[in-house]
Amino acid sequence: MDTDMNRISNLDIYLTRMQRSILDKMFFIDKVFEPFKYILDFGCANGELIKAMKPMFPDYKYTGYDISREMIEAARKNVPDAQFYDNWDRIDIPFEDSLINISSTVHEVYSYCDEKDIDIFWNRVFGSGFRYVAIRDMMFSQAEDIPVRKEQLEIVRNSSYAEWLKSFESVRGKIESQRQLVHFLLKYKYTQNWDREVHENYFPVYTEELMKRIPASYRLVYKDVFTLPYTSWQIRKDFGFELTDHTHIKIIMERII
Structure with a gap:
């Protein structure tokens, strides 16, 4: 993992962003029915999700894992x-x-890890024998990867965010597909940690590729592809057009006993 690139210049802003989606990150809790006792939050950061869930769902035992020692130290203080x-x-x-x-961890694994570490990640996810696997992340469908909607791109080019778009294209290439434009639209507000954000790949795999990752030992019990409401609102407010492309996915898999 490239720890230098993964470093967050403004940690407070990064964590505040994460807190906004806390409720959505609990999506799995009312969609799994076979009994289990433990919830492992992979990429737990400072433990805010666990902190929010514990009083609401006290019957579970909570564990967090994060590769960052700094985050784990913060989590231990946050949820002792x-x-x-x-x-x-x-x-x-x-x-x-x-x-x-x-x-919101799959895209980070692909952004900062090499192929060997990516294989280790998926082996941990599907090879450890978890009762349930819940994934929520930014993801784009290959079926929706069409040429860029030129009218939307022109609006962005002529907006107050044109310089950020120019910076984005200098790193990620000229925008020619809708996937590339949506990628920019998911990160253009995060200028405080821009150097990290612009290099991070929000869409490293297509939705279809993720679904092919599900092994025969698991069955899909829930799937939702959607446009994040906050993102849609922000884009409508800043640019005046409606983002209809799917930006996120939520899936739950149950191990076949």
């Missing part, structure tokens, strides 16, 4: 009565009685 780890091999819960929640 939960378990947090920065070393996967030290996690001490029965995976077969657990749900692993992977929210």
